Amino acid sequence: MPVSTQQPPSRVTGTIGVALIDGTPLVREGLSSLVNRTTGLRFLGSAEAANVGLRLCQRLRPDVVLVDAALDPRGQLAHLLSSAGATRVVLLIDDARRTNQYLAAALAAGVAGVIRRSAQPAELLRAIQSVHTEGRYLDPALAPALAAPSPRAQPQPRQALSKREHQVLQLIADGLENQAIADVLYVSVETVRTHVKSILRKLSSRDRTHAVAVAFRSGVLVVDEPVPGSRPAHD
Incomplete structure (x- = not known):
């Protein structure tokens, strides 16, 4: 059935x-x-x-x-x-x-x-x-x-994410799209897009999903990390 x-x-x-x-x-x-x-x-x-x-x-x-x-x-x-x-x-x-x-x-x-x-x-x-x-x-x-890191992954030095970029990455990991992220953080969608582009560049990622995977493997994100609140943060 x-x-x-x-x-x-x-x-x-x-x-x-x-x-x-x-x-x-x-x-x-x-x-x-x-x-x-x-x-x-x-x-x-x-x-x-x-x-x-x-x-x-x-x-x-x-x-x-x-x-x-x-x-x-x-x-x-x-x-x-x-x-x-x-x-x-x-x-x-x-x-x-x-x-x-x-x-x-x-x-x-x-x-x-x-x-x-x-x-x-x-x-x-x-x-x-x-x-x-x-x-x-x-x-x-x-x-x-x-x-656990991927067996084939070679650690590479990366630029640190800003506080705002880290918040955006956490919300991406929680499945939010750009408009929803903008609403949570009280910023424009264009600002979110700019942060996403910077995150992909800093994490050497091909897309959002890959960025989340890299972030978890490298410890930039952790599983029990609290979801960011909506208070404004400085870049």
């Missing part, structure tokens, strides 16, 4: 609405049971394919949606789901995708959390609750992969 929803779809006040996009029937059935027997959570529905899952989430507006990374190899689905800002995306990662490049790209696409598909139920519940209340969760077992 391609899509499954709990009826009625309206949510009980104070509960966290959860949805799942995963191609494995046993995973869909298991998560539904786990969530519905957990106080404060409610399972809203599931889908086995990315396009069906996107429509499901647009209709039900879950607080948290878990996505099988195999169904979103380039982060496009995660970006679409998180772009509205109301839904937090947690990627279920298998061993084939436990690389620093994939994890950094996932965070750049707007993913709020990543967790192993083999994680224990208690860990999965912790991830759901953490991304809902804190906006981010990283499976402790995946943190070393994200922090």
Whole structure:
């Protein structure tokens, strides 16, 4: 069955609405049971394919949606789901995708959390609750992969980012586009574009996603770093 929803779809006040996009029937059935027997959570529905899952989430507006990374190899689905800002995306990662490049790209696409598909139920519940209340969760077992430098990468001296450039880079890593970054930092879109160009140059990056990956590998960004506030900063 391609899509499954709990009826009625309206949510009980104070509960966290959860949805799942995963191609494995046993995973869909298991998560539904786990969530519905957990106080404060409610399972809203599931889908086995990315396009069906996107429509499901647009209709039900879950607080948290878990996505099988195999169904979103380039982060496009995660970006679409998180772009509205109301839904937090947690990627279920298998061993084939436990690389620093994939994890950094996932965070750049707007993913709020990543967790192993083999994680224990208690860990999965912790991830759901953490991304809902804190906006981010990283499976402790995946943190070393994200922090580890690429074996082929040779450390090169780089110009330090300004305080404002660092803020812009953090917001890029959280999946924000230029207009949203401008709104958060109270600057013009053109100013954001200028900062982005400077970031790419200083980090020797070909695009925004690559810049985030380089920043995580080199320690310019760290996983638990707080998201910048909206107070003006000097360049």
